[in-house]
Amino acid sequence: MPKFFLNKRLIILLVSIMVLVALIGFSLKERSELTWMEKFAKDTVVFMQSIVHKPAQLVAGFFENVNDLRRTYEENKQLKAHLEQYVLLQSEVESLKKENERLRELLDKKESLRDFVAIQATVIGRNPDRWEETLIVNKGSQHGVKKDMAVITPQGLIGKVRSVSPFSATVQLLSANDRQNRISAFVQGDENVFGLIEGYDEEREALLLKRLPYDAKINKGQRVFTSGLGGIFPKGLFIGEVEEVVADEYGLTQIAYIKPAANFYDIDDVMIVKRKIEMSQEEEGQ
Amino acid sequence: MRRFFLPSLVTVMFLLESIIVQLFPDPLFDVYLLVPRILLILIVFITIFIGQTEGMTYGFIFGLLYDVAYTELLGAYAFAFSLIAYLIAKAMNVFHKNAWTASFFAIVAIACVEWYAYAIQLVISRTTMPVQTFLQSRFLPTLFIHTIVILIIAYPLKQTLLKWCEKRDESSPV
Numbered sequence: 120m121p122k123f124f125l126n127k128r129l130i131i132l133l134v135s136i137m138v139l140v141a142l143i144g145f146s147l148k149e150r151s152e153l154t155w156m157e158k159f160a161k162d163t164v165v166f167m168q169s170i171v172h173k174p175a176q177l178v179a180g181f182f183e184n185v186n187d188l189r190r191t192y193e194e195n196k197q198l199k200a201h202l203e204q205y206v207l208l209q210s211e212v213e214s215l216k217k218e219n220e221r222l223r224e225l226l227d228k229k230e231s232l233r234d235f236v237a238i239q240a241t242v243i244g245r246n247p248d249r250w251e252e253t254l255i256v257n258k259g260s261q262h263g264v265k266k267d268m269a270v271i272t273p274q275g276l277i278g279k280v281r282s283v284s285p286f287s288a289t290v291q292l293l294s295a296n297d298r299q300n301r302i303s304a305f306v307q308g309d310e311n312v313f314g315l316i317e318g319y320d321e322e323r324e325a326l327l328l329k330r331l332p333y334d335a336k337i338n339k340g341q342r343v344f345t346s347g348l349g350g351i352f353p354k355g356l357f358i359g360e361v362e363e364v365v366a367d368e369y370g371l372t373q374i375a376y377i378k379p380a381a382n383f384y385d386i387d388d389v390m391i392v393k394r395k396i397e398m399s400q401e402e403e404g405q
Numbered sequence: 406m407r408r409f410f411l412p413s414l415v416t417v418m419f420l421l422e423s424i425i426v427q428l429f430p431d432p433l434f435d436v437y438l439l440v441p442r443i444l445l446i447l448i449v450f451i452t453i454f455i456g457q458t459e460g461m462t463y464g465f466i467f468g469l470l471y472d473v474a475y476t477e478l479l480g481a482y483a484f485a486f487s488l489i490a491y492l493i494a495k496a497m498n499v500f501h502k503n504a505w506t507a508s509f510f511a512i513v514a515i516a517c518v519e520w521y522a523y524a525i526q527l528v529i530s531r532t533t534m535p536v537q538t539f540l541q542s543r544f545l546p547t548l549f550i551h552t553i554v555i556l557i558i559a560y561p562l563k564q565t566l567l568k569w570c571e572k573r574d575e576s577s578p579v
């Protein structure tokens with residue numbers, strides 16, 4: 120028995136397991152900032168990655184181009200059909216925009232929750248371990264990125280910034296299973312219905328919009344946007360379309376399954392969205 | 406120049422893992438949750454053909470980098486990679502050093518690390534994936550692809566490492 124405890128290797132193993140548990144506990148803690156060592160390591164990796172990324176992208180791009188060529192004819196037909204609708208829509212948007220501006224001037228309300236500044240960023244890596252779907256982008260706190268900012272692609276919302284270092288940031292996708300990841304959203308209709316996006320159903324590949332009032336009538340295909348009430352996200356970022364609505368386990372509220380508009384897999388460029396109205400300003404206004 | 410060969414090889418593999426997942430998403434990576442484990446293969450081969458110290462050092466350093474830069478779960482892979490390097494070095498006292506045993510141990514190592522990562526994610530409840538789904542969409546496809554990859558690269562990788570090792574021993578003054 121004493122020999123068992125004197126075994127040096129066993130003691131090293133036990134100590135390292137304890138260190139491991141402590142470190143995991145430390146990294147699970149809600150942290151507002153990374154330690155400087157992590158930031159340094161991250162930026163170094165990102166710097167090296169951006170060097171390797173370029174040639175790798177060229178190779179991947181070649182195969183993609185070949186694929187694109189095969190689909191060109193069909194796409195062209197579809198796009199032509201879209202184009203006619205687009206012209207109509209554009210003129211309508213133009214007139215609505217002007218009207219909105221005029222009305223805002225009348226009300227003397229210059230800023231809205233919808234206004235945002237976008238920071239363009241390139242995705243240069245993805246978490247290879249794939250338990251948590253995260254992206255690494257090449258813009259960081261030096262470029263004005265902050266924790267919890269919304270991240271979008273032209274198709275719609277994809278996630279939020281989880282951690283920032285000076286020259287890079289980690290983006291947590293909506294598909295990540297994180298209970299703290301709540302987004303205030305609404306279903307667009309005659310009467311907007313508000314709820315919270317909480318969680319992701321991996322089998323159905325759908326987001327869960329919870330806490331909808333039990334008497335709200337929501338149909339399949341209605342569109343869901345961010346509401347901007349959460350404090351950090353701007354209003355009106357497109358999330359997806361309603362797929363199915365079910366009652367929750369107690370029957371007090373409803374849950375909607377939402378098919379995300381953005382593709383979570385093929386992401387090359389993203390925009391990090393910074394709301395113009397800051398939290399503090401909002402509080403002062405009230 | 407020769408001194409930097411091994412670190413740069415490991416670094417490139419480390420960076421490639423992330424880039425592979427990002428650049429080649431569909432259709433393979435979309436349907437199956439394939440996880441690249443080239444870095445682990447390399448660490449296993451380094452342990453077997455170069456030495457235990459090198460294997461454990463590279464395992465620890467790059468495991469830690471992996472944790473910091475990618476998963477943000479500190480310590481998990483640093484521990485796993487260095488422990489695997491250690492266990493394989495011990496096991497090689499019994500087995501013969503050749504490309505076949507190295508390939509076998511690389512596959513075993515990948516399987517162990519996959520289960521280990523799954524267990525950790527379950528414990529800290531970051532995932533709710535049932536075992537069935539894990540096996541079907543993650544574990545078996547990953548193992549299958551890596552078996553093919555290992556069979557292709559095992560021999561050239563072994564030769565490269567052995568050659569590098571020889572040259573290093575020649576050049577270093579005794």
